Amino acid sequence: MMRTTICLTLALCGGTLARAQDKKQPSGPSGDEATIRRSVASFIDAFNRGDAKALAAHWAEEGIYLNPQTGERLAGREEIAKAYAAMFAEGGSPKLSVSVDSLRLLDDKVAVEEGLATVRRGDEAPENDSYIAIHVKRDGKWQLESVRETILPGSSDESSGLADIAWMIGRWHDEDDASAIETVCEWTANKTFMTRSFKIATKDGFKMSGTQVIGWDPAERRIRSWVFDSVGGFGGGEWTRQGDRWLIKATSTLPDGKKATSVQIITKIDDDSFTWQSIGREVDGELLPNVAPITAVRSGGAR
Secondary structure, X not given: OHHHHHHHHHHHOOOHHHHHOOOOOOOOOOHHHHHHXXXXXXXXXXXXXXXXXXXXXXXXXXXXXXXXXXOOEEEOHHHHHHHHHHHHHOOOOOEEEEEEEEEEEOOOOEEEEEEEEEEEOOOOOOEEEXXXXXXXXXXXXXXXXXXXXXXXXXXXXXXXXXXXXXXXXXXXXXXXXXXXXXXXXXXXXXXXXXXEEEEEEEOOOOEEEEEXXXXXXXXXXXXXXXXXXXXXXXXXXXXXXXXXXXXXXXXXXXXXXXXXXXXXEEEEEEOOEEEXXXXXXXXXXXXXXXXXXXXXXXXXXOO
């Protein structure tokens, strides 16, 4: 239980927990995985340049795309290219950002990618989708065979800035027989940022503290966070709303210099409790087990 309790604040504050891993860490993704990730980056670049032809080139000749809004099924690279061209012709200069939660090689010719995608058009509220993409390797080249997207509920509410997480203000507590965590969340001047300071103490004498700063990015129209802990870890996060929960794409540098990534999920239960969990955890390319949901409660009960 002690390890689970400490996970909550350590992972929220830069992933310092991962420094305790005893296994030798690989230097990075495998050759095929690295190639697919470069293809994802190339896809995003082509989208943000409005280049329908370059986008279509990422698809297999018989690729299939399912439109989450209309349910329309686009079959074949040519049909998909026409759809991209029509979208760009509407104007608005749509911009795409992608958070890859997982990328699994099923064999040497098939890979499954899962993640979150956000499209922004000017001052409009961003559109957020979760997606599953199937990559296939033919003639030595990885291409998209199918993409299925699901619209995330409540995504249009992101334009409200920090108001939707104002319930986090206050003092929070999590304790068991082995450790205790105290977290205090406060507004800065003019309520432009929120700070979350934390202290961890275990019965065997381990202590750590740190600070997280949470703010609204008006350029990206999303919540961002930055975190620093007393043992030398630091990192940042990009927040995406999904109904009553927030998905945080977190990246961090550990005290030993290793790079860590994860997707953290904060789910509001009510004004006095929430759950936190971490999935898709990696340290220098090595996958780590997910952290099961943990419940934090407001100290003293009601606000």
